[in-house]
Amino acid sequence: MQKISINQLVDGLMRIPDADFVCDTVHSFLIANPVEFGSIQKYLHWSTEYYTRNLIYKDDRFEMMAVCWEKGQASRIHNHSEQRCWMTVPLGRLKGQNFAIDEINPSQGFCKLRETDSFVLSESLAAKVELEEPVHQIMNPEEFDGRAVSIHIYSKPFDRCISYCRDTNTFKEVNLYYTSIDGKLCDGVALSESN
Numbered sequence: 357m358q359k360i361s362i363n364q365l366v367d368g369l370m371r372i373p374d375a376d377f378v379c380d381t382v383h384s385f386l387i388a389n390p391v392e393f394g395s396i397q398k399y400l401h402w403s404t405e406y407y408t409r410n411l412i413y414k415d416d417r418f419e420m421m422a423v424c425w426e427k428g429q430a431s432r433i434h435n436h437s438e439q440r441c442w443m444t445v446p447l448g449r450l451k452g453q454n455f456a457i458d459e460i461n462p463s464q465g466f467c468k469l470r471e472t473d474s475f476v477l478s479e480s481l482a483a484k485v486e487l488e489e490p491v492h493q494i495m496n497p498e499e500f501d502g503r504a505v506s507i508h509i510y511s512k513p514f515d516r517c518i519s520y521c522r523d524t525n526t527f528k529e530v531n532l533y534y535t536s537i538d539g540k541l542c543d544g545v546a547l548s549e550s551n
Contacts, residue, residue: 360392362395362420370415383483386442386482390444392446393446393447393505396505396507399421399422400422400505401547402503403535403547407423407430408424410422410424410535414513417511419509419513421507421534423494423506424503425506427502428497429495429496430493431493432519432530433469433493433520434493434517435490439511440484440485441485441508442484442509443482443484443509444477445477445478445507447505448478448505449500449502450496450500451474452492452493454473454491455520456470457491458470465527467520467525467527469522516529
């Protein structure tokens with residue numbers, strides 16, 4: 357399958373009409389147009405302490421970022437603020453775990469989650485986060501034995517989400533930050549990079 361540059365991917369997404377910018381259409385587009393890894397090099401920043409969120413493109417309709425995962429790193433369990441999300445992995449492999457909310461009490465910050473389905477993403481595969489079951493976690497397990505990069509597309513962009521803790525059965529709203537924008541580290545970001 358022929359690969360396209362990250363700029364071609366952005367251009368292709370911009371050409372999808374608003375009415376068609378839905379889960380299945382964008383998912384099919386990502387499957388048909390895998391990203392050429394060399395075209396995202398300038399956006400890749402790594403940290404041994406946490407995965408990095410590197411903004412590639414953003415407008416009022418969608419944002420795209422490259423997320424860099426060292427071996428063993430994982431996201432918090434989270435949602436996407438009722439926005440659509442798609443992922444593709446041009447380097448390495450990642451595991452996704454979806455969750456259902458069994459019980460919730462917003463006034464107490466209590467939430468009990470249950471694992472549902474899981475999936476593995478690797479080169480040329482794409483995933484979508486369904487709005488009906490939006491709570492999930494992405495991880496690069498130690499046994500995958502390598503770095504990974506995922507391309508995430510969110511429609512519409514958002515800067516806060518709900519983070520869940522299964523150890524304490526709690527949840528809270530958290531702010532989201534970029535590590536870099538258009539390849540340049542954001543102010544105040546200092547990375548502890550591995551070799």
